[in-house]
Amino acid sequence: MLIYLRKRIVSSALPLVVVIVGVFALARMTGNPASLYLPLNATQQMRDDFTARNGLDQPLLVQMADYFGGVLRLDFGQSLRTGQDAAAMALRAFPATLQLAATTMVLAVLLALVVGCWAALKPNGIADRISSFVSMAAASIPDFWLAIVGIWVFAITLGWLPTSGVSGAGAWVLPIATLLLRPFGVLVQIVRGSMVSALSEPYIKLARSRGAGELRVVTHHALRNAAAPALTVAGDLTVGLVNGAVVVETIFGWPGIGKLMIDSILQRDFAVLQAAVLLTAVAIFALNILIDMGYALLDARVRPVTVKA
Amino acid sequence: MKTAAQQAPIQRAGEAAGAATGQAKAHDVVLQVRDLAVDIRTHRGTVRAVNSVAFEARAGETLALLGESGCGKSMTAKALAGIMDPVCDLADGEIVLKGTDLAALSAKERLKFAGPELGIVFQDALTALNPVYTVGTQLGEAFRIHRGLNAKQARAEAIDLMKRVGIPEPESRVNSYPHQFSGGMRQRILIAMAVALNPRLLIADEPTTALDVTVQAQIMQLLRKLREEGQMAVILITHDLAVVAEEADSVAVMYAGNVVESGPVSEVFADPRHPYTKGLLESVPVHLERGAKLKSIAGSPPELHDIPAGCVYQSRCPLVQDICRAERPVLRPAAIPSGTEPRPARTAACHFSEEINNV
Numbered sequence: 001m002l003i004y005l006r007k008r009i010v011s012s013a014l015p016l017v018v019v020i021v022g023v024f025a026l027a028r029m030t031g032n033p034a035s036l037y038l039p040l041n042a043t044q045q046m047r048d049d050f051t052a053r054n055g056l057d058q059p060l061l062v063q064m065a066d067y068f069g070g071v072l073r074l075d076f077g078q079s080l081r082t083g084q085d086a087a088a089m090a091l092r093a094f095p096a097t098l099q100l101a102a103t104t105m106v107l108a109v110l111l112a113l114v115v116g117c118w119a120a121l122k123p124n125g126i127a128d129r130i131s132s133f134v135s136m137a138a139a140s141i142p143d144f145w146l147a148i149v150g151i152w153v154f155a156i157t158l159g160w161l162p163t164s165g166v167s168g169a170g171a172w173v174l175p176i177a178t179l180l181l182r183p184f185g186v187l188v189q190i191v192r193g194s195m196v197s198a199l200s201e202p203y204i205k206l207a208r209s210r211g212a213g214e215l216r217v218v219t220h221h222a223l224r225n226a227a228a229p230a231l232t233v234a235g236d237l238t239v240g241l242v243n244g245a246v247v248v249e250t251i252f253g254w255p256g257i258g259k260l261m262i263d264s265i266l267q268r269d270f271a272v273l274q275a276a277v278l279l280t281a282v283a284i285f286a287l288n289i290l291i292d293m294g295y296a297l298l299d300a301r302v303r304p305v306t307v308k309a
Numbered sequence: 310m311k312t313a314a315q316q317a318p319i320q321r322a323g324e325a326a327g328a329a330t331g332q333a334k335a336h337d338v339v340l341q342v343r344d345l346a347v348d349i350r351t352h353r354g355t356v357r358a359v360n361s362v363a364f365e366a367r368a369g370e371t372l373a374l375l376g377e378s379g380c381g382k383s384m385t386a387k388a389l390a391g392i393m394d395p396v397c398d399l400a401d402g403e404i405v406l407k408g409t410d411l412a413a414l415s416a417k418e419r420l421k422f423a424g425p426e427l428g429i430v431f432q433d434a435l436t437a438l439n440p441v442y443t444v445g446t447q448l449g450e451a452f453r454i455h456r457g458l459n460a461k462q463a464r465a466e467a468i469d470l471m472k473r474v475g476i477p478e479p480e481s482r483v484n485s486y487p488h489q490f491s492g493g494m495r496q497r498i499l500i501a502m503a504v505a506l507n508p509r510l511l512i513a514d515e516p517t518t519a520l521d522v523t524v525q526a527q528i529m530q531l532l533r534k535l536r537e538e539g540q541m542a543v544i545l546i547t548h549d550l551a552v553v554a555e556e557a558d559s560v561a562v563m564y565a566g567n568v569v570e571s572g573p574v575s576e577v578f579a580d581p582r583h584p585y586t587k588g589l590l591e592s593v594p595v596h597l598e599r600g601a602k603l604k605s606i607a608g609s610p611p612e613l614h615d616i617p618a619g620c621v622y623q624s625r626c627p628l629v630q631d632i633c634r635a636e637r638p639v640l641r642p643a644a645i646p647s648g649t650e651p652r653p654a655r656t657a658a659c660h661f662s663e664e665i666n667n668v
Contacts, residue, residue: 122395123395200394201436202431202433202436202437203436203437203438203439203440205387205392205431205437206392206429206431206437206438206499206502207439207450208391208392208420208423209390209391209392209423209424209427209428209429209503210423210424210428210450210451210454210502210505211420211421211422211423211424211425211451211454211455212420212450212454213417213420216454221439224441224442225439225440225441298441299440299441300440300441300443300486300488301440301486301488
């Protein structure tokens with residue numbers, strides 16, 4: 001298992017480098033920060049000084065080499081905006097995103113398992129039709145629209161919930177509800193599909209012939225076989241939440257990594273943007289390794305075979 | 310010669326009875342199936358896949374359900390075991406197992422019988438075993454469900470079972486997964502699962518079809534051993550005439566969802582009383598000259614949604630008459646040899662079962 005992990009980590013290094021190079025180049029296409037940070041009437045001399053002070057006058061390749069040198073020493077540069085350590089800012093913002101993503105996914109997976117299994121018990125039955133309609137709708141509603149409607153109805157009109165921020169439990173409701181819908185809808189359909197096919201397998205019949213009741217057949221025999229596709233999709237959706245709660249974080253003023261990224265782009269705060277993207281990328285690679293370990297846990301057939309010399 | 314063949318199964322059953330320790334004596338009727346009918350709901354309407362099927366299975370004996378694919382033999386097996394596909398319905402009939410009519414029970418009540426009274430073995434052991442659990446977990450499941458054993462006790466029972474069916478090194482193999490076993494070993498595990506709680510009835514649905522010939526013989530031997538040890542009634546579902554001749558005491562020949570002939574194997578094979586049975590037996594190549602043409606039954610079975618009125622075999626029968634197209638023959642005791650009293654042990658569903666061998 002350790003050998004496998006080491007191999008996975010090593011093989012993740014190259015894609016990470018590509019990510020950094022890509023973000024590095026793309027960020028610089030947004031323009032020169034000098035025009036944002038200096039007053040409108042700044043002289044060319046002031047602009048050149050600012051550019052040189054932040055190392056932005058060097059050729060792109062030199063800047064990149066410097067940056068990689070820094071990364072290897074775990075120095076990710078400073079924020080142009082605040083002067084703080086870029087990595088520290090990214091790390092400070094990350095837990096808020098992770099909490100949001102984790103709570104959302106745990107709820108989405110649990111709800112989807114229950115609804116998906118319920119639908120799969122009788123394909124084309126009433127439960128199946130209802131859940132199919134609901135999940136389709138849930139997966140199709142755009143989150144920005146839902147977020148705005150949610151704020152309008154529950155925060156402004158009814159006044160039950162705060163419009164934004166992280167103070168108190170109420171502040172969690174709207175962001176989670178908004179983020180939850182799509183993963184829930186998608187997962188219900190995946191769980192339903194893989195449960196229907198698992199339930200039609202001969203080993204299910206055989207389990208019944210040993211006296212296994214409906215509950216045992218569904219939760220013990222079928223669910224574990226049906227879990228792999230759901231795990232794949234849930235992992236992918238989590239990745240989407242970890243880096244892509246941008247819209248929802250922005251709308252609800254959630255101080256997470258998505259909001260940090262958007263702010264850094266708008267402010268041409270390259271070091272912070274790079275640190276945030278790098279951190280997100282590392283998290284996503286870690287998540288993928290976790291998902292693969294999850295497969296192995298579920299199904300012995302995909303466990304890495306340790307070859308003994 | 311005929312008499313010797315008739316005596317053989319009786320002798321075998323007799324020896325078994327002497328060795329038996331179970332409650333059931335040889336020849337006790339364990340299962341009685343009457344008027345069994347199964348419907349399948351399809352897009353083109355409901356079709357009857359199994360129609361007024363009747364037979365008996367006795368303790369310590371093997372009853373073969375013989376027929377070609379699609380004749381309803383597997384459907385019958387699944388109906389008996391209560392594990393039909395969701396699109397199938399038990400339309401009619403009684404399945405009396407040791408005095409209880411299983412067909413009249415609810416699905417939940419039936420679960421009490423699944424395992425302790427009745428076990429089933431499938432053809433393809435790989436898909437019949439759950440790939441994500443160890444064989445030990447699956448072998449132990451029946452004990453956990455029906456006897457309330459804990460994980461450790463169930464594991465010990467699983468190891469015992471693996472010993473019983475001849476799996477080497479059961480103590481370590483109990484933690485292996487189904488894909489880590491060979492086809493023959495998987496079939497042994499499947500059989501072990503079916504006999505775990507010493508059921509009175511074992512249904513084996515083409516248990517050797519997916520296996521090598523050498524392994525087939527071992528599996529059949531194992532089934533015979535377990536049948537005799539537990540005085541089980543075995544229902545063997547097969548399309549293989551040689552297996553029936555070798556293993557079964559009695560046979561029910563099925564065609565298009567109907568039992569067309571039944572009786573002791575030796576008698577039915579020596580003196581078939583239904584044209585379909587006769588056709589089947591004649592299509593077995595024996596002592597053929599090189600280059601001689603293999604015999605076969607012309608045509609194919611009717612589609613289930615297109616079963617004709619009258620006899621189900623009429624389209625392929627060489628003896629077909631007007632009455633066969635008008636009236637469906639019922640399974641009735643046949644007078645064999647001709648002119649004697651009809652015996653309930655020999656039944657055939659043919660208007661001309663008495664004349665058939667004179668043609």
